[in-house]
Amino acid sequence: MPDNAIQLAVFDMAGTTVADGGLVVRAFDAAATAAGLEAEGPQRDRARQYVLDTMGQSKIVVFRALFDDEDRAQLANRAFEAAYDALIEEVGVTAIPGAAAAFEQLRAAGVKVALTTGFSRGTQDRLLTALGWHDIADLTLAPAEAGRGRPYPDLVLTALLRLGADAVDRVAVLGDTTSDIATGLAAGARIVAGTLTGAHDEAQLRAAGATHVVPSVTEFADLIRTELS
Incomplete structure (x- = not known):
């Protein structure tokens, strides 16, 4: 060498x-709902775009930037992980x-x-x-x-x-x-x-x-x- x-x-x-296969975005939608974001509308659209733009970053950091509230960010992060883990089992990777x-x-x-x-x-x-x-x-x-x-x-x-x-x-x-x-x-x-x-x-x-x-x-x-x- x-x-x-x-x-x-x-x-x-x-x-x-x-x-x-789009699992991150699907898990994010579950997390955003759990954190209280409206299912449709400009706020959800902006949040989804931010997730796409920051792909690869630590998910808790992304949620902290989105919600500017530690409790809400932690809730979203837990919901994201639960949803993603379930999708791994359901859809497979x-x-x-x-x-x-x-x-x-x-x-x-x-x-x-x-x-x-x-x-x-x-x-x-x-x-x-x-x-x-x-x-x-x-x-x-x-x-x-x-x-x-x-x-x-x-x-x-x-x-x-x-x-x-x-x-x-x-x-x-x-x-x-x-x-x-x-x-x-x-x-x-x-x-x-x-x-x-x-x-x-x-x-x-x-x-x-x-x-x-x-x-x-x-x-x-x-x-x-x-x-x-």
């Missing part, structure tokens, strides 16, 4: 390595095609793999269980375990410290949202790539500062493996 090769790949989950193979190939090449999320640890664990992914990565992280969620650098830097990468320029980050891009850039990662399998489009990802935009996780793994050769 070259001396300056990528040592750590940090992946988002929903929308990046896990097919979301699937991996983005090629995700598992990409993790396997990178780990076989000596690259550590970390899976990160804006969900709570409980919801992340339900996703991992539904996919049979508990042993697929070297590390899984939820925001509370790192300090702060996206767009702060904490998830990426915590993964670097725990998995022993030599420096931030030996890290590559992949996500489907502008929040993922902001996190990778704030952490100083050498590759901060956007994928087109999730919430935000190529123009949004490039405007956020993505170093690369790839069709899916498969091409991201190819990009890293090219640097190893």
